[in-house]
Amino acid sequence: MDGMVGPAAPLDIPVHVALRTRDVGEARAFCQKLFYGPLQVTPVGDCSGFAFFGDVVMLGPVTVGEISYGSDVHVNIADLETAYHVLAPITGTLRSRHRGTTVLADQTRAAVYRPIGAIDLDWPGDCRLLSVKIERAALERELDAALDQRIVSPLLLGESFDLVDGPGRTWAALVRLLHAELCAEDGLAREPRMAARWRDMVVSGLALTVEHPYGDEPAGLQGPRRPRTVKRALDAMHAEPWRQFTATELAAVAGVGVRVLQESFRQHVGQSPLAYLKRLRLDGVHAELSRSDPWQVNVSEVAYRWGFTHLGRFAGAYRNRYGISPSQTLRERR
Structure with missing residues (x-):
């Protein structure tokens, strides 16, 4: 087994999938397949304007999608288990409830989700957003390597971060650019070596952007430094x-x-x-x-x-x- 090719190699090849539909069931199946199985989408009120749009790129442990529904919907997702997730609205305001905390996400603030805890979303028809899924092991490994110390899994991340100033602005711009480049047929990011580097920047950038208890003053959860x-x-x-x-x-x-x-x-x-x-x-x-x-x-x-x-x-x-x-x-x- 020593000489076999590891599983990571093919995951640097980007995959692009898009869907436009007025069928609620088709939209739900698309999101379940590309993001999470235990996801439910329920139209709220008049759904005659329902017009789902999903434009998703997958690159190894990172999945980025531009998502909108066209009419008001309620989205419920059970425990993510295998991933951390960020929702960053491009237009409109999303009302998010996760682990007892309510966040109003808009163009100035992103919502962050841990692997454990159901997610409840009031998603207006005018809300179009970037949905960013990062596999749990990838983010935890990045933070573990960056800090060179024992961490608690799942990570105790903050429930939101600023998209206007500081690292959040840079990270969101990087994600938008990655999505646009991978959607294009001739973008530089479609070169496997460049794609891998871009993928790593998205993962490491989130580790440096979102709040966690592993700063200069540990919050009692930080393990001893590893030799x-x-x-x-x-x-x-x-x-x-x-x-x-x-x-x-x-x-x-x-x-x-x-x-x-x-x-x-x-x-x-x-x-x-x-x-x-x-x-x-x-x-x-x-x-x-x-x-x-x-x-x-x-x-x-x-x-x-x-x-x-x-x-x-x-x-x-x-x-x-x-x-x-x-x-x-x-x-x-x-």
Whole structure:
């Protein structure tokens, strides 16, 4: 398995999908397929003007869509689970409720959503917005690497940020440009190397823009700084999560003995190196199944790509972590 091509390589190829429709069910299915399965769209009042427009680009762990409905709708989404999300209106005002907090998002302020907690949206017909989905593992890995310290998952992000001044303005402009370039057939962002760099800027830019408790003054949730030995092992696992690492190999990468590395991981990560690697792989499989078409992939090939060679043990571990089977996760994308 060491020499196999990792799952990240094809994800740098951008995908562009668009839809215009007056059919509510068709619009709902489009959003469920490209964003989240547990999403419901309910027209409010007179829906004769319903005219959905969705123009979505997907680039690895980042999905950006320009979305509007043309008439007032109510949108409800259960726990996102696998992603963080930002809604940034281009026109109109969106009323958002998430985890007990109400946010009025407009051209001056974006709404932010964590993986846990239902989302309730009052979406007026005049509201057109950028919907930005970033896979949970990608944002958490970026913040973890930037801070070089233990973080709490899911991230305790602020519920909104400013789009007029500061980093929020820059991040929103970057997202708009990325979306426009990927929608164009001949844009520079369609070159895989450029696309990958742009993708990384969107992820790292959000980590630097949104509020979180990992600033200069920790809010009691910040773990101890991780030593370089632990960081080296983590970097190796994130670079090649499908590789069949042994504890001895990871200790060699870290430059310490096996017992020292295991003790350091228990102290600074909260679990053993191989337990961390297993969780990393499971999260990778879950994210890929959650965004894949059931008729294009099967569970076993995704599991093998992420380094699972014993499908029975993999299925049991997956169910223990997510509460459902891998095949159920894939079927929910229909």
